[in-house]
Amino acid sequence: MALASLALTACHTKDWYENDGIPIEPEPEPVITYEGEGHLVRLDKDGNVQETKHTYKWNAEETTITIEAWVDGSQYVNGDETFKGGSDGEFSIGWFTLPRVSLNDFLGIDVKSGLDESTFYGVQPDGSRVESMTSYKPGMWVLADGTSCNWGDGRMYWQWYIWGDEDGGGYDMNANDYPDIIYLGTNPGNVADVLGKDVTSKAKIVVGDVTYDWIVTVHFSEAEKKVTGEGKLSYHNWTSENAYEIVETTSKYSYVLHETEGLEVNVEVNTEEWRDSGDWEIGFIGDLTADVVSDVWGFDPGTLTDEEFYPVNPDGSKVTWSSYAPGMWIDGDGASTDYSAGIAYWQWYTKEGDRDYDYTGSEGIFLVGGNRDNIAKIEFDTPIVSTAKIVKDGKELTVTVTYIFHDVILPETEGYPEAVFEGTGTPYPYGGGVDGDHTINWYFDEEGLTVDVDAYVPTIQANGNWVFTAATIPTEVMAGYLGVDIEQLFDTSYFYPLNADGTASGSWTCDNTPGQWVHADGSASGWSDGVMYWWYQWGDHKYEGHFTEGLFLVGTNPGNVETVVGQTVTSKAQLGDKILTVNVHYYAEYPTAKTGKVGPFDYSWTMADGAFDVVANVSIAQADASWAWMGFFINEKYVNEAFGVDIDALAAEKDADGNYTGFYPLDGAGNQLAGWTSYIPGQWFLENGDAGDYKTGVSFWQYFTSNYAEIDPRHEFTAPNFFYVGKNPGYAFTPGTYVSKAKFAGNDFTFTINIAE
Numbered sequence: 001m002a003l004a005s006l007a008l009t010a011c012h013t014k015d016w017y018e019n020d021g022i023p024i025e026p027e028p029e030p031v032i033t034y035e036g037e038g039h040l041v042r043l044d045k046d047g048n049v050q051e052t053k054h055t056y057k058w059n060a061e062e063t064t065i066t067i068e069a070w071v072d073g074s075q076y077v078n079g080d081e082t083f084k085g086g087s088d089g090e091f092s093i094g095w096f097t098l099p100r101v102s103l104n105d106f107l108g109i110d111v112k113s114g115l116d117e118s119t120f121y122g123v124q125p126d127g128s129r130v131e132s133m134t135s136y137k138p139g140m141w142v143l144a145d146g147t148s149c150n151w152g153d154g155r156m157y158w159q160w161y162i163w164g165d166e167d168g169g170g171y172d173m174n175a176n177d178y179p180d181i182i183y184l185g186t187n188p189g190n191v192a193d194v195l196g197k198d199v200t201s202k203a204k205i206v207v208g209d210v211t212y213d214w215i216v217t218v219h220f221s222e223a224e225k226k227v228t229g230e231g232k233l234s235y236h237n238w239t240s241e242n243a244y245e246i247v248e249t250t251s252k253y254s255y256v257l258h259e260t261e262g263l264e265v266n267v268e269v270n271t272e273e274w275r276d277s278g279d280w281e282i283g284f285i286g287d288l289t290a291d292v293v294s295d296v297w298g299f300d301p302g303t304l305t306d307e308e309f310y311p312v313n314p315d316g317s318k319v320t321w322s323s324y325a326p327g328m329w330i331d332g333d334g335a336s337t338d339y340s341a342g343i344a345y346w347q348w349y350t351k352e353g354d355r356d357y358d359y360t361g362s363e364g365i366f367l368v369g370g371n372r373d374n375i376a377k378i379e380f381d382t383p384i385v386s387t388a389k390i391v392k393d394g395k396e397l398t399v400t401v402t403y404i405f406h407d408v409i410l411p412e413t414e415g416y417p418e419a420v421f422e423g424t425g426t427p428y429p430y431g432g433g434v435d436g437d438h439t440i441n442w443y444f445d446e447e448g449l450t451v452d453v454d455a456y457v458p459t460i461q462a463n464g465n466w467v468f469t470a471a472t473i474p475t476e477v478m479a480g481y482l483g484v485d486i487e488q489l490f491d492t493s494y495f496y497p498l499n500a501d502g503t504a505s506g507s508w509t510c511d512n513t514p515g516q517w518v519h520a521d522g523s524a525s526g527w528s529d530g531v532m533y534w535w536y537q538w539g540d541h542k543y544e545g546h547f548t549e550g551l552f553l554v555g556t557n558p559g560n561v562e563t564v565v566g567q568t569v570t571s572k573a574q575l576g577d578k579i580l581t582v583n584v585h586y587y588a589e590y591p592t593a594k595t596g597k598v599g600p601f602d603y604s605w606t607m608a609d610g611a612f613d614v615v616a617n618v619s620i621a622q623a624d625a626s627w628a629w630m631g632f633f634i635n636e637k638y639v640n641e642a643f644g645v646d647i648d649a650l651a652a653e654k655d656a657d658g659n660y661t662g663f664y665p666l667d668g669a670g671n672q673l674a675g676w677t678s679y680i681p682g683q684w685f686l687e688n689g690d691a692g693d694y695k696t697g698v699s700f701w702q703y704f705t706s707n708y709a710e711i712d713p714r715h716e717f718t719a720p721n722f723f724y725v726g727k728n729p730g731y732a733f734t735p736g737t738y739v740s741k742a743k744f745a746g747n748d749f750t751f752t753i754n755i756a757e
Helices: 073-078 100-107 271-277 290-297 372-377 457-463 475-482 486-490 636-643 647-652
Strands: 035-043 049-061 064-071 092-097 120-123 139-142 156-160 181-185 198-207 210-220 226-238 244-258 262-270 281-285 309-312 327-330 344-348 366-370 384-392 395-406 419-421 430-435 438-444 448-456 467-472 495-498 515-518 532-536 551-555 568-575 578-587 593-598 601-608 611-619 628-633 663-666 682-685 699-704 722-726 736-744 747-756
Touching (some): 049 073, 049 100, 073 226, 181 210, 262 271, 262 281, 262 366, 271 372, 438 593, 448 551, 457 467, 486 495, 601 628, 611 636, 611 722, 636 647, 699 747
Parallel strands (some): 448 578, 611 747
Antiparallel strands (some): 049 064, 092 181, 120 198, 139 156, 156 181, 327 344, 344 366, 430 438, 438 448, 467 551, 663 736, 736 747
């Protein structure tokens, strides 16, 4: 073991202290300490380092280096929106700096260059050597008893940022930006197993003939319990005096049930929808059951007396329940009133008793409603709050219900592609679109439904996205093509997953059904070891805040996606007598080539050496009566990256005479034409490649740049990045190959159509 460094003095000349009368300060020696303590830190939402509630302490003494951290279980488990991404569900707990200069001095070596996996290695609880460290090195994932494991099983991990990426570090954060830190974390899916417990990981450091113990212990405190929920309110639509059907509304709810704070319910009401329903009920939340509440609060709310659970006015004065207890009618200020003057009410079905409705079997629902005759008294978009108190076992909890009434809640949009082309270009519907760095094309044919995705891995990794793209395949299109009732898609005897070899793989592995997690080879997996998943939603089968009917979502485990870079992952399912195929191509760089199908036709495109070539292969026998052969999406980000251009700006660029100069058509001989003959940028062309019009042209193509509406509002579809290949259905086609050419920023653009019989 090295001794603590000493400041040494020696004889020096005066010049060491002065130079021409100007004092020269000697370089200060680094402060060497073998201990430290403080708070772990994380990045806040603005990217700034900020303290957590978690603390740490470390020291190096004799032949032992000890690191301890005390984790506030509530902050980690329940989340903290202060931090980037919040803490809830994060692998990161936080970090602190373990000064390399101190450990260098303590060990008497340079830990960066003087240690490797042969001299710094993990050990099991029994002292046996771990073959290879299981987190980013040097670092370890361990079970609750300290046994080395992988991240999926792990309860705790640590990483010391002393070996940079060039040394195989590969850390969660950039070692150049955060040198020497000790990074601590856990698997959020497993943390419940260690709350209230201590987890210790051990390693050895060998320096010469001395072996040092490296001990990392994380003390996890118990977390205060917290349950959250959100979604759309459901409404009881009475079909007779004793029967009702449950209908989803567009009014929204969220709630937070907290062990020491109470219950907070928030409701956003589509007032127009509620008014038109003709009922006093707005809707209900169905999952605040006695079991859920008892688990968080430690008692059944249905056993509370009116002295233990009572409402209060905004001034804090105690009042009695004015609706069926526990429940309240309130006015526009949140004060207690009766139903005739009330704007809103709530009732919590915590126990049996009188209610507005007999919802046998629905005990536990949280019902909200109002008097529709008082809608004129509502101040829209302004919160109205009702408050109640619970005093139990020396603890005081608050129940708040906040209403916001909207005059009209407009339909929401999720921002995913919704372009659908039914009966345009092929006998089968197709569609897709571009979602940032990802592109999705889908089509039906005689075999079934194919969904084809180009996924850009750097964006997935940077955003940590579990859902990275989606497109709308309307339920009426799906049901119409398959010839079934849409609810059959929830019948696993009709719609079920397949293995890569076409055999049935059992039940769906995605919690959101129908949906499937798969390995790289297409076999069924779980979320932790899966590289890709998809699911399709409609009706009541909508999940995780997604609300679009017919949304087909595609996602991944961002922690596993690097294993499939450059690969195509395919998942299949049986759809009655049809097959669903989902192909996801994972790219580390924007793709420069693509082949694909749309119904009975296929296409390809390549970008290389200053040439952008698009090829469409079609057949006369498969053509429908529309003006289209087919269409598919080419992400203009890929074009811009490949050629170093802005295709939107080029498509709009013109000279003073109105001639297009950035992206312009050529005739068959390669001469620049005065203008486009189809919607811009797009061209009707003759069999020899010259410009034509719709009467004489053998075909046309159009590329829907993102500013298509600005440069030519005549475009038929709202579909940026769409490459449209068309025809005149009255044209007498001759089988053959026909070519149209153009230029953009000096690059060659060639469109080739091969027309078969």
